[in-house]
Amino acid sequence: MVGWAIAVHGGAGVDPNLSPQRQEEAKQLLTHCLNLGISALRSNASALDVVELVVRELETDPLFNSGRGSVLTANGTVEMEASIMDGTKRRCGAVSGVSTVKNPISLARLVMEKSPHSYLAFSGAEEFARQHGVEVTENAYFITPDNVGMLKLAKEANTILFDYRIPTTGKCAGVESPVKMNGLPLSVYAPETVGCVVVDSEGRCAAATSTGGLMNKMSGRIGDSPIIGAGTYACELCGVSCTGEGEAIIRSTLAREVAAVMEYKGYRLQEAVDYVIKHRLDEGFAGLIAVSNKGEVAFGHNCNGMFKGCATENGFFEVGIWD
């Protein structure tokens, strides 16, 4: 028996001008989700059930960029993606290009459990959802006025919005704090992708990640979040969920690298996370949360901040945005 541990994130990269009210709302939501996970763990739910439960809750609330509240493609539509992995058997499921499914993370789990495949996308994923009676709704349900406004600004500035590069004060990764990013006022930037990792009291690890991707992304773009080994990974040693610049995370196979460093170099969890953030992440900003089969929990990021929280069986509980 090990002590259980849970970590949750609401994306890497934080707008330093994000209103205190919005910061508070984000922390409250992360706290609520951690508490939900904690009660499930206390009732002996498996790591896999808990990561799905927590990510569903984050998808249902419009605050973060997943499910309801997903960012918009250049066409003004929502194309969501999610993945889940059960470390005990290295089973996994993923979906991309989903536009009507209320909880993409549960569809990813269904792909894992009820299809002969690991990854379904676009019309095939939608058809599979309907065959399995998954709750669907019109695309408009996912679209919030905030995101419509941000897409307008992103289009005016002809840019894809992401906030990982914003320094908090002074310098971040060698860049002076700008007043504007890509010509846009910093205050338009919002929280990002969500994820959850859990090790349960039997030492089983699981990971789940869900996102709308990047604001003003090309229709059809697939990021790291649904890609096993990049945005999400779990095995018998650990569970990892990443967030940040998808293209950089894909190139770095970031989530799998944490497990590989533990496996091949014999590093402890936090050492492996630090090593990977420092040596593996090439030209890009990202962050990740991780748990190990020994009940450890770890974070790492190379950007200004990350919406995150964690709790362990021995009573540790923390939610934060900055370092």
Ligand code: ASP
């Ligand atoms: N990694 C996500 C993507 O590139 C975005 C994020 O984490 O905020 O789609």
